[in-house]
Amino acid sequence: MTTPGRSFANSDRLRQRLHNLIPGGAHTYARGDDQYPEFHAPVLKRGAGARVWDVDGNEFIEYGIGLRSVTLGHGYRPVLDAVATAIADGLSFTRPTELELAAAEDFLRLVPTAEMVKFAKNGSDATTAAVRLARAVTGCELVAICEQPFFSTDDWFIGTTAMSAGVPPSTRTATLQFRYNDADSLAAVLAAHPGQVACVLLEAATATAEPEPGFLESVRALCDRYGALLVFDEIITGFRWSEHGAQAVYRVAPDLSCWGKAMGNGFPISALAGKRTFMDLGGLNTDSDRVFLLSTTHGPEAAGLAAFRAVVHAYDVGDPIGRMETAGRRLAAAVNAAAAAAGLADYVQVIGRPACLVFVTRNADGVPDQAFRTLLLQGLLSHGVLGQSFVLSAAHTDADIAATVVAATAALQPYRAAIDAGSVTGLLRGRPVAPAVRRTAAPRRLIRDPTP
Structure with missing residues (x-):
């Protein structure tokens, strides 16, 4: 080695x-x-x-x-075994399966702040569905997001980054930003657009930033004051901070939460979860205008759901x-x-x-x-x-x-x-690494350095 x-x-x-x-x-x-x-x-x-x-x-x-x-x-064997057993009976069907019900029950047992859940494949599926649902619930267009690295591949977020080509200007201006651990910056955004912000979306914590005392509570209170839904991005924190999410660690309940990554130990699965009064707008039986929330061919396929249930079991019996x-x-x-x-x-x-x-x-x-x-x-x-x-x-x-x-x-x-x-010259071979999200391309060479 x-x-x-x-x-x-x-x-x-x-x-x-x-x-x-x-x-x-x-x-x-x-x-x-x-x-x-x-x-x-x-x-x-x-x-x-x-x-x-x-x-x-x-x-x-x-x-x-x-x-x-x-x-x-x-290659964690219990997950692989659970997936192999499930897919031996087929992968995708034209009606819901028992596995979907069991996976939903497992999820909602782990996340008591949520009352309904819908599965998908990518974190971006979940965050974009959360934004759409919040807009439908509130009738507002604007979205306030924290200045954190990444939330979605979709226009409402990518339009705020250096790689915004292809995103209409009207979409870019519909997303506002505030600073982490700075409730005053969020208050300023909401006060400048009263009754116009559909949701406030953030990671409760990141690898390098923990919430200061009172910050998340202030975000919750500001959302309630201005009528915006609070959305937690739990795609990284879920199953890494806690199997119950960062919301359980910091004891602040969001209206909606978005999950992914470690849910399936590498198998593709994500989830949008939240309160029934909001989530049910994406269902069949509603007196309000229905929301096209998530409708994916592969969201409920057996491999991802079986992997998720095996992950839940591993967290139940181990640490x-x-x-x-x-x-x-x-x-x-x-x-x-x-x-x-x-x-x-x-x-x-x-x-x-x-x-x-x-x-x-x-x-x-x-x-x-x-x-x-x-x-x-x-x-x-x-x-x-x-x-x-x-x-x-x-x-x-x-x-x-x-x-x-x-x-x-x-x-x-x-x-x-x-x-x-004072320099890497003579020590570094080739060009430096570059930020993944940037406006221009860095020079690249795709052949071997001829030096030994």
Whole structure:
């Protein structure tokens, strides 16, 4: 696991073919080549637990595991067995199944603030349905969203980002923004548009930001005062902060909540949940105008629902979150200690919630820097650790954590040299990584560096 000079020749060949056939070379921007060092971007073949193997036979400890969607580990046998049993009897049908009822009962038992749930496949399905439902309930068009990284691939959110081409200007102006942990900024938005905001949407917490005392309670009170629905995005926090969601951790009840990622341990499933008085507008029996809430062919297919029920069982009988948090605390403490020992405590830091860690990388001036971040990623990959962060799963073992600390300690050596030199020149191979959501493309090369 700690042998530098790995070959990525097969990955490089496949990456060029991927770019010829798939825009961006990947189906998710966060998986793109530009998120990884130019000559250390593996194409993966399989995984088991917290380990993955690429097409060159390289083995890695994986973090950020499945873009935070895998909390029990790759190939977790009870989930696979449950899915195999379910799909042996068919995958999709023309009428609802018992499995849909059982999955809904499981979900609503875990999330007592919700009274109804509807399943889909992607987090964006759920958040966009929440926005549409809130607009129908309130008769208002505007949406207030927190200045947080990502809520949806749909126009109402993408229009606020640097990649807004293709989104009509009228759609862009219908989404307003406020700052996290700043209730006054939300109050200002709502006061400037009284009776016009359909919903307030935010993540209750992120990997790097916890709610300050009273913030979420103030958001709840402002929504009630101005007649806007409160929507929590639980797509990351659900099954990582708690199987009951961040709303249970912070004891603030939303009107609607959106779920995904870890619900299926990598199998595609998401959910919109909420109070019956709102959710039932998307049903058949309503005296009000009906809402086209969610109507998906594959939302109730057997594999995703069976995976979800198996995940629920794993959380019922075990403590995946406790294991993630214990491993995360050990990892953060050890890597931060290694950084301090190298004189890099002000430049490299592991921060965040223990189950959802990220690393901060600063240059010699103490400023966050993509080139220095890339240098650290390059070092980690060279020593068998794959990940844009240290987001854990319950499958990360003591041996995985120990090996990661060894890899990080080795990766800090060239980082120390770069800090001393004030530059990554001569240490970083290829171009720096770039933000996934940005207005212009970064230069790219899809062939191997001829240097050894």
